[in-house]
Amino acid sequence: MSNGIVIAIRVGTNFTNCALEENSIEGHVWRGEPLDKSDLADNTEIVTEETPSIVVLSSEKFDHYFGYEALKRIEKQKKGDLIFPEFVKNLFCSGYKVPELLRAENGVPLSSADVMEKVISYLFEQIQSNVEGSTCRQFVFTVPTMATDDAFLFLKHSIVNAGLSEDQVLIIPEAVSILQYCKLHHNTYKSVSGKDVEAFSPGKRSVVLECEDDHMTISVLELKDDGSLEMVYSNYEDVLVSCQVQEEFINMFIKVFGKCVFDDFYSHCRSDYFNLFREFCGNMSKDLHGKEPLIITMPSSFSALVTDKTGKSIEQAIEQTDIAQKMAYTSSKLKIAPEIFQSLFLEAATNTVRLLRKGFQQSGLENIVNIILAGYFSKSTIIQDHIRMSFPSHHLIIPRDGNVAVAKGAVLYGQNPAKYMKARKMDLNESTGVSLC
Template sequence: MEIEKPLMVVAIDFGTTYSSWACSMRHEYEDNPTKIHVRQWIGGEHLSPKAPTTVLIKPDGTTLEAFGYAAQDKYAELVEGGQHKLWYFFTRFKMKIFTTNGLSRQTMIEDITGKLLPAVTVFSRAIQVMKDDFLSQFKSKLEGRLEERDIRWVLTVPAIWNESAKQFMRQAAVTAGIRNEYLRIALEPEAASLLCSYLPMKTFTISGKHSTFQTFKKGSKYMILDAGGGTVDVTVHEVLGTGKMKELHKASGGAWGGTVVDGAFRQFLIKLVGNSIFQKFSMEHTDDLLDMLRTFEVKKREIQTKKDSTIILRIPISLLNIYKNETGKVLQESISQNEFAGKVKIINDKIKLEGTFFREFFTQAIQSITSFVRTLLQNKNLEGVKSIIMVGGFSECLILQESIISSFPEINTIIPQDAGLVVLKGAVIYGHNDDMILERVCRYTYGIAGAIPFVKGVHKDEYMEESDVGPLCNSIFVKIVEAGQHIKLHERQAERYFSLNSEDQDHYTFPVYISTSVSPTYVTDVGCSKLGSLTISGIDTSVPLKDRKVAVSMIFGGTELEVEARDVHTKEITTVILDFLQ
């Protein structure tokens, strides 16, 4: 059993593009919640508070060789020596579980060469290396002072992820050696909101027409725009006082993060040299590709909307040579005859991109984000929102900042220092105090399948089934909570009773469904899907069958769904297993 107030909290921000961990002791949190230790990673000649989310696994398919910058460097060495073909190199793989339908423990993901490994293996190795890295960094400081149960681990996930994806991350963390009872799941924009509520005003850059900045005053409402590498999460909070908050609108967003910009740049390179040449370059000179993408990442954050200066990147000589060998032409000369004439120039090993053309890489992502935010702000339930707080690594991009400021001049746009670290640090605060969000809004309608008396002409004939009490209509969506419903933290829903059917039955399993509709009729309606199953076990078989019933109550309002079941006859709490991984 975990203690109520852990002596240390360690948060792992598992990002699409970059990841890291941070921590603080209980006494540090009580003295100053923002006093948080952030890991510094070595990348080349620089220190960075985050490392690339890259994993290198040995040819056996299970053993981790390296993570982050070290994984990139080691893989580049293997490629250069022609020894990489049996190794597994994964990069920017987090979004795989967001885009995968029917996510399961057997879900496979591809490395950059198309080789497959179980997703849970790749994710757990990434979490494990950060867990072990923390323990090695703090071993001398913690030895003899802290036991395993004194540490609470926090793992961040996007707020728009469903229960299946959250359970997958929890499973990966447990596989990595973090005990289930010591782990909390934090929603990324919520974590950011918590940190921002503690930061002094001087640490924010503020743009907007309002003369006073009272974002965290009791009664104030603000939007958190968490723009990361993969997803953009948006949530809206109202301050309740005493540091508590409530969610005003269900978490929403989409896959419009910084990798969309990276994808546009990659498509430009493919058009520039041709797909086959780009793939050959990617496979044979991975180190040069990674260097080019690192440089692009820096330029991506610095580019501004109002400047027409030329953007200069280094183009690898290896790519120029492959192009010449494959086509018999010089790339510099070919550009003058294709669609990039006047927009792109190559001089020696430099590629110069006209500023307006470079900004086109951002068009899709920024239009998606601004359009979504605009629609959200028109919601009548969000009247009074006067601030947008931009957090996440992509929020450090100047062109995104300027686009939000210019698109919503009537609202304060607030950008904290080190916006890319806000989620990570906020997750540490959440680990110390996980009841600061007192009310959340359901993203989906949750329910179970049930049966009601069949009414001819009302119900579908295919769902009719005869029973001792007359014809019944099966597959009815029995609603428990509905999308958009405001639910208080750990709010217990009405109990549902289930009877067992045979003398030797000591467990009961039934499916749980979700729907994007507020009031679906059948579990097969458009927008409905099976979330997973719920199994109640440990039921006393000595109780007569007619009295053998269980009462099940679902508990919402936290970052994960909870369920409690009790044996009606013995009144004992029974074991419940939630399985959202198909």
């Protein structure tokens, strides 16, 4: 596609985003306008009001909210709203057939096809306004790896009904896109002896573990001699990673400041709470092997509640707990010792390793060389360390571009499409089977 543009659209259960590129193997991340390459390192995870990372759809009429506007709406818990990531999961991953109707919280039925077509039309409009010229365009859509075969057909019909011709469109699972990305950016690594080792070569198998907020998907892919891919195993579980971490986070605050303080904070200052939790999780990519504390900014609303409910300052409340030596508060900054932070991710890390072990056992596959850790919680150094310790003979790969690696991998796939075979979702009593996608 020397004179064309490859545009990738990730239709995800956690994020929906886009990437595009013209005449290059490096994908720009699209934020409403193409970014310069120099901006990629610092801006790959920015969410703007224009970027369709998170979409909220009104069930009473088709209003759409994107980025921070959508987050605000979610945090206010507007009854009747349908959150697009949940819509995608219910639509693509709920059974063999895509349901024709889905219901929002207020019970209003929504046409699955109507919602999908309108969201895709919106994305097309945004792309058209930001991509100049009339050059040939190839669209690559990614769907959750756990999506059913019927979901591929449903999405293709929705795309065509939204105005694209069928020959412009490719649809691939996220795991295939992630592997395509890693083949370019993580193709070699150093062995114990210091030699360069090729991570991806014919016959080698890679596990792709997608570690998202409320589920994990595990897939095993093998690269063939002709460059094609075979997904020889795929399965997923509802593992509430975000909920596990959030529960530990809440328990820590209740232990220090009391349940009535936290309950009022969550009920009356919900946006502040979600901002606080996001900032807390933002520390999970940091190196926790040193003694430097992790720092989060406490909202003034929380400080006022502590004083109002307990008659104490935040500093005084901390001093009266058994973790006073591992937590401090100065100038609106809460400083947490690394070991306290690590303990809050322990259950999530343990469940991640358990799912990997289960996947290895169920698949019964050998020649697995790489473990590719993707998804939002792939950034957690605690989860990464647990995987390294549990599987020392495997090479762990964490895509460097985080959530946008899926969209970037889809761009690369569109520039050099590879045939692949898709596995069925399996259980303990089922042998490995594949079917053409």
